Amino acid sequence: MATLKEVAKAAGVSTAVVSRLLSGDKTLRVGAATRERILRIVEALDYTPNIAAQSLRLARSRLIALIVHNVSNPVYAEIVSGAEAAAAARDSALLLGEAASLETGSNRLIDLIGAGAIDGLVLQGAGAATDRALAKAVRKRVRTVMLQVETDADSALISLPDQDAAAIATDHLLALGHERIGCLATAPGLRFSLARVAGWRSEMARHGLEAPDSRLVWAGSDLALGRGGVKRLIDQAPEITGIVACNAVAAIGALAGLGDLEIDVPGEVSVIALHDFPLADYVTPALTTVRMPLAEMGAAAVNLICGDADLAKHHVTIDRPAPRIILRRSTARARG
Amino acid sequence: MATLKEVAKAAGVSTAVVSRLLSGDKTLRVGAATRERILRIVEALDYTPNIAAQSLRLARSRLIALIVHNVSNPVYAEIVSGAEAAAAARDSALLLGEAASLETGSNRLIDLIGAGAIDGLVLQGAGAATDRALAKAVRKRVRTVMLQVETDADSALISLPDQDAAAIATDHLLALGHERIGCLATAPGLRFSLARVAGWRSEMARHGLEAPDSRLVWAGSDLALGRGGVKRLIDQAPEITGIVACNAVAAIGALAGLGDLEIDVPGEVSVIALHDFPLADYVTPALTTVRMPLAEMGAAAVNLICGDADLAKHHVTIDRPAPRIILRRSTARARG
DNA sequence: ATGAAAGCGCTAACAG
């Protein structure tokens, strides 16, 4: 592996010239012949700067860490995808961590964070791994942005238009003539969960309709929780004819749960969900959703880190593109 | 950010002692009092070694890069998940790259590879980004392992028991009394695609049945290709009563394609697919699959890199756990 | 039982 020194020697110049030439230093004045020669040698020796030395010197690594709950969840995968693309566009690389594997013992990624070896950290909120990473990051003043769940730290918070999206979903059901609408919520206590429920509640209220607690169930964001949750919901509120599901993966679980109960969708109950992903079009009935800018959220997080905005108390909502309904088959006009 | 030097000064010892103490050097003999004092200071100053300096010195980074086509594909997501977990267990961190974002121009991840700044590289085969990464890796002698598709480089190849799995799938259909069985294959020309088709062919042959080219369609690994592919297949071979789909995502597309054609599954045609993921249980009809060790493949790749086996011409097949049928509703006994 | 010092490869300030 060729070093700067070797290149310099071979070209008969000093390392400084080569370094500045290669990094495109404007103030460097070098003869065309010398420049040519150096470049040729760089090529011939297949020289590439040593990254460790470079980041040691520059005190930055162009490495960004992203910690998510679980890549296999299609909703989270889309966030990862957006973040990765943005990182690439910003000429940074993405370190990926999944919550589960970070919980235990020593971990290189957590160490990197703790050592301030990364330029920024993006955390999908809530969870022990997250907290641990966050604690380390805060101590080392690593630029951190939280997705969807705030903390008391100096980190930025990026959220989705949760309340709007839930209102849009509710409104869709309302427009179809439904009046008794339940809400299958995500995990209790989290900012985005509350916002979505608030969207449902306020839209119901705006139409002078009830949104009692009996028509609300806190579930989660996976298939099993959706399946179980919807059964509790139907049990508590058998009168409902429409459901706003706060997470599309859970909604697919809910479709199955309703199937278990022999309730026809959308014949007896309409279901609309927040978030969208390709497979939502391939379940039966195809799931009507409200698409939210997930990839954009991942990208925005990375861009925020790469920018130089002060992250403390910085709170952005990603509203472009705006949430929009993807009309499919799981919602229908209310009967009678 | 505290440095070694600061810790050493505060403890009134040299940096060497602190360094060796912290890295658990067995040959170091320190007085218990000194040791205590140093440790306390490390704690108080919240010292963590500078990673860049460390990797500069040690010439290794405990960073492993993984390049996949697309994290949003649930099959690939599972590979990523397995790799991430293994990396964490090996105290390494995972750099994730998606093919699409690596195609264009300069890219940090590709640079890191080209600079030999990572300890290893795992590549999901076939694609321009892959080739570029590979070329760089080869030049810098980065330990590389290919997933599913071989190259002529000095990299290891990890594959799945593709042929077996396809044979198991075919056999399942055969056992249900199907005799005219088609194959919806993945992208043409790739090792694993060929192996799966070979599994179908050989199992048919073993039972003295035909597997003509008219009953084979090369499609791909996503929803749209599966949907389109199955229509071509039915068009070419309307007589088939069973389909071995070489990829479960494509198979879900195929289910939709068969729906478009108003062909009942499994009433008229049974479908069994290779690979499994949670949502396969939630489509209609729930997809019968042959599960393959995807996460294990990702993990094996990372473990291979972390180990010290010679990777040249190293070819392993991940056969634990062995492929096994997940029986659901998309396959049924042949009529008559 | 502990310290001094040489580098790892690079960049940037300064000096010609």
Place this chain on the structure above:
DNA sequence: CTGTTAGCGCTTTCAT
């Protein structure tokens, strides 16, 4: 126009 030099923070050998 180009070279010298002083570190960045760490590990490790060799002295003491």
